Amino acid sequence: MLNYGGQGLKNRIALLITIFLLLGGILAVAYYYFVPNTSVVPAFSEDKLNLVIGGNVISSKDNVKIKDGEILLPFSIVKEYIDKNIYWDSTSKKVTVTTKDRVIRMRTESLQALVNNKPVNLKLSVSVEKDVVFIPIEFLSDFYKIQVKHIKENNVVVIDYAATSKQIAEPTRKSVAVRSGTSIRYPVIKRIAMEQKPEERALRVFEETDKWYKVRTADGSIGYVEKKSVSVKTVTEQGAPPEEPKSNAWKPAKGKISVTWEMMYEGVADVSKLKKIDGIDVVSPTWFQVANEKGDLINRAVPKYMDWAHKNGYKVWAMLTNDFGDTKMTHKLLNSTDARENLIRQILAFASLYKLDGINIDFENINIQDKDALTQFVREITPFLREQGLVVSMCVSPMDGSENWSLCYDRKSIGESVDYVMLMAYDQSWPSFGPNAQLSWVEKNMKKVMEQVPKEKLILGVPFYSRLWKEETDKSGKKKTSYAKSLSIEAALKTIKENKASVKWEEASGQFYAEYKKDGISYKFWLEDKSSIELKASLVHKYQLAGAAVWSANFGEEAAWKSLAANLKGIGNYDEWAQKNANRKYSLD
Numbered sequence: 001m002l003n004y005g006g007q008g009l010k011n012r013i014a015l016l017i018t019i020f021l022l023l024g025g026i027l028a029v030a031y032y033y034f035v036p037n038t039s040v041v042p043a044f045s046e047d048k049l050n051l052v053i054g055g056n057v058i059s060s061k062d063n064v065k066i067k068d069g070e071i072l073l074p075f076s077i078v079k080e081y082i083d084k085n086i087y088w089d090s091t092s093k094k095v096t097v098t099t100k101d102r103v104i105r106m107r108t109e110s111l112q113a114l115v116n117n118k119p120v121n122l123k124l125s126v127s128v129e130k131d132v133v134f135i136p137i138e139f140l141s142d143f144y145k146i147q148v149k150h151i152k153e154n155n156v157v158v159i160d161y162a163a164t165s166k167q168i169a170e171p172t173r174k175s176v177a178v179r180s181g182t183s184i185r186y187p188v189i190k191r192i193a194m195e196q197k198p199e200e201r202a203l204r205v206f207e208e209t210d211k212w213y214k215v216r217t218a219d220g221s222i223g224y225v226e227k228k229s230v231s232v233k234t235v236t237e238q239g240a241p242p243e244e245p246k247s248n249a250w251k252p253a254k255g256k257i258s259v260t261w262e263m264m265y266e267g268v269a270d271v272s273k274l275k276k277i278d279g280i281d282v283v284s285p286t287w288f289q290v291a292n293e294k295g296d297l298i299n300r301a302v303p304k305y306m307d308w309a310h311k312n313g314y315k316v317w318a319m320l321t322n323d324f325g326d327t328k329m330t331h332k333l334l335n336s337t338d339a340r341e342n343l344i345r346q347i348l349a350f351a352s353l354y355k356l357d358g359i360n361i362d363f364e365n366i367n368i369q370d371k372d373a374l375t376q377f378v379r380e381i382t383p384f385l386r387e388q389g390l391v392v393s394m395c396v397s398p399m400d401g402s403e404n405w406s407l408c409y410d411r412k413s414i415g416e417s418v419d420y421v422m423l424m425a426y427d428q429s430w431p432s433f434g435p436n437a438q439l440s441w442v443e444k445n446m447k448k449v450m451e452q453v454p455k456e457k458l459i460l461g462v463p464f465y466s467r468l469w470k471e472e473t474d475k476s477g478k479k480k481t482s483y484a485k486s487l488s489i490e491a492a493l494k495t496i497k498e499n500k501a502s503v504k505w506e507e508a509s510g511q512f513y514a515e516y517k518k519d520g521i522s523y524k525f526w527l528e529d530k531s532s533i534e535l536k537a538s539l540v541h542k543y544q545l546a547g548a549a550v551w552s553a554n555f556g557e558e559a560a561w562k563s564l565a566a567n568l569k570g571i572g573n574y575d576e577w578a579q580k581n582a583n584r585k586y587s588l589d
Contacts, residue, residue: 048063052159052222075088083097101387117384146161158216178217199218202218250419262554278561279561303354319359344384359392361378361392393419396414459547465552465555502515505587
């Protein structure tokens with residue numbers, strides 16, 4: 001009889017226990033990884049109305065609600081997920097929605113909306129409850145190109161962005177589990193059977209990983225299905241939105257657009273004495289200026305000038321400006337929906353009265369905190385102007401500069417709204433001493449703006465004036481430089497000649513630098529003339545811009561106009577210009 005002893009038996013028992021533990025662990029692991037979770041959980045919170053946008057359940061402190069059968073979305077949700085540009089004016093109690101060709105205004109407690117100033121009846125108005133603004137979203141569905149529906153059985157509102165096509169998954173097995181996560185260990189939120197009706201078993205696909213699809217069920221539940229359990233097909237949507245039309249903004253019959261601003265703050269003494277400038281397509285007279293915070297306008301229009309311009313083949317894009325010296329007034333204007341409406345009504349009336357071809361918006365010296373309000377104004381006025389067949393352009397400053405001069409422009413958003421953006425590429429050194437518009441500085445800033453504005457919408461603004469600086473020495477021997485005055489091209493050339501100024505060409509500046517002394521005072525300036533204008537105009541071809549604009553016609557002279565016309569209308573591309581000017585030496589002759 002064998003006797004293993006007590007210790008041997010203990011070892012064997014320990015070994016068996018270890019084996020059983022290992023087997024148990026293996027089975028547990030196998031069960032965890034290979035046996036699906038069969039528990040079922042609800043897809044949404046069951047104590048409230050839920051919101052799904054596309055493939056996402058939206059969580060927000062402000063909840064969607066239904067009133068009298070109409071779906072209302074909180075303003076905060078619309079702004080975050082549907083329209084970042086929707087605008088609420090708490091003073092006038094108005095919501096403003098802008099699209100490429102529509103301006104929709106809705107006032108609280110009013111069952112009438114205005115669509116491009118035409119009344120449209122609402123089933124439910126905009127409302128405010130406990131400081132939350134609610135929007136009747138179904139009314140806006142066509143404008144936003146969205147589909148909105150309430151699925152009562154699952155207590156969910158579903159919103160989809162209209163699309164040309166969508167992916168649909170259907171089960172390839174008798175029953176498919178839609179789970180709350182990308183693993184079979186996640187609980188089931190819905191089971192889809194092949195025997196269900198096609199519209200009930202269809203799953204909208206939004207995302208995919210290696211093994212899973214993120215889907216939405218017919219009742220609006222969001223979950224995940226294994227790829228191996230479904231087949232996917234692409235379905236073309238009925239009534240899908242057409243592609244955004246390409247810009248149909250006016251273009252000249254030949255060459256690049258050539259614009260000249262016309263300073264007419266005091267009107268025109270005698271229209272009959274005006275001379276046609278060859279090579280110019282568009283004149284932009286300084287006719288309209290905001291008079292007060294209510295949006296009333298100062299009107300300097302000269303009907304005879306309008307007739308003269310059209311008779312000579314010019315388009316007229318009248319300028320609309322704010323009061324550059326009154327930032328407080330501009331702040332109040334831009335932040336008031338009623339004032340913006342008043343301004344827009346007036347400019348539309350004047351545009352019709354004078355048979356204008358376009359409006360050039362030039363709002364400057366804006367506080368940085370009014371940046372979004374300025375953009376909102378542009379988004380609101382543009383559809384109305386386009387509806388009247390007008391070309392819409394806007395002036396923006398270079399990106400180098402002071403806050404009020406530069407940072408107040410959302411160039412990207414403005415470029416998305418208007419037909420043309422005019423870059424005022426001058427006043428480089430203002431108000432301190434320095435050049436007005438060096439070529440290298442102009443090109444650098446133009447390239448920065450091109451990162452935000454499409455090149456085919458960009459018009460390069462060039463100066464026809466020079467700033468004269470004077471340098472004086474005080475009693476202590478300290479030198480002080482200050483601005484003396486602005487010089488037209490003709491006046492600058494005359495100043496050089498009369499004072500026998502020393503002149504040298506600066507390659508990097510693309511300008512002549514002039515200096516002279518008079519009565520013990522040194523005078524200095526960088527000359528804008530036919531040579532500097534030609535070099536700036538070459539950038540229009542180099543970067544394939546829409547054209548160039550000149551500030552202003554009053555400062556011009558014949559040689560500069562000819563240079564501009566030759567480059568914008570006589571040159572086909574930058575290679576042609578570079579070849580023609582390969583060995584060019586610039587002189588004042």
